[in-house]
Amino acid sequence: QNLMSVAAGLALSGNVVFVYGIASHITTRCYEQLKLDVCALKVPVILLGMGPGLSYGVDGPTHHATHDCALLQTLAGMTIYLPADGVAIKAMVEQAYRSGTPAYIRIDKDPYEPIYAPDEHDFSLGLGTIQQGESLCVVTNGIMLARVREAARELLPEGIEVTIVDLYRMNPCNESRLWEACRNAHAIVTVEEHGRTGGIGSLVGRLLSERGHVIPFRGLSLGDEILFGSASRTWAYGQYGLEKESLKDTFRQMALSPATV
Incomplete structure (x- = not known):
């Protein structure tokens, strides 16, 4: 204080x-x-x-x-x-x-995997599209981005192509640019190492609602519970569907059956 x-x-x-x-x-x-x-x-x-x-x-x-x-x-x-x-x-x-x-x-305290090359991206934009795909759009950021990218790569042999949006500036959010990145997606998934309330899922959900855009949407987060004991990342990712195989399952479900999710 x-x-x-x-x-x-x-x-x-x-x-x-x-x-x-x-x-x-x-x-x-x-x-x-x-x-x-x-x-x-x-x-x-x-x-x-x-x-x-x-x-x-x-x-x-x-x-x-x-x-x-x-x-x-x-x-x-x-x-x-x-x-x-x-x-x-x-x-x-x-x-x-x-x-x-x-x-x-x-x-983050843990090591990062390289995402951007020096001088490759204008970070004043507030977000960047890491890769383009036709199957669904995933909005994420921080340490989760590399995990999402790895899961998306492993789905390519199945014909599932994922757009990945790195929302690296949450406030103020560049809502017009985020809307352009999401508006044509068949389905949207948000992935974050944050609580359910007040994170990417809340932001994207509000954006879609305010524009009256009806689309299959899934938010993956740490929930809003207080986690006691040794809540390691490995344990928590398994509990909340954030480990790689769970991400692949969610991406696959949203990409292949968007109308029924």
Whole structure:
């Protein structure tokens, strides 16, 4: 709590301030200070949230950041980035630094697989289409992107082609670009290491509803339960349908029977 107030004070003195810490700690424990000292004053404080989702799964719910994005989306002016690799992290840190406004960058503790080549993508767009396919559209981000890509590749011999959208900036969301990426899909699946409420599924569901677009839709997430005990990623992915074989089953079902899902 004091850390955020000090950071805001330094920002008011003309500095761009980076606050580094475990994602669950720098988003929940100091919410009031983020709301009043950082966002209300619109000062350039950039949160580097290490270990989102279940990165620290075995440490229990004190260290789980499974509703961080939901919480921070309620703060006006807070930009939320969810990078999928090191190239994206670098670009988003630079964007946040130049913006002069509050930002949160969700950085995973586990190693990333390469997704983007340097200078390949304009990260100011808010999202990118990693690959195009005719069978269904999957919207994901962060550490889950590589897992989704691997599952999609293994479905190619079955003739299932998946469009993968990397929604790396959730707030503010580039809704017009997201709509263009999704509107012609036969079915849509969202995949995220976040709670069910306030994540990608909520965002895409609202987007479709507001436009009156009726389409088969499935949201895969960590649910909204508080997970006790040693909630490792391996265990949780198995419980919530996020491990590779479960992803393939869901993609296959949505692609092959979209009218009946």
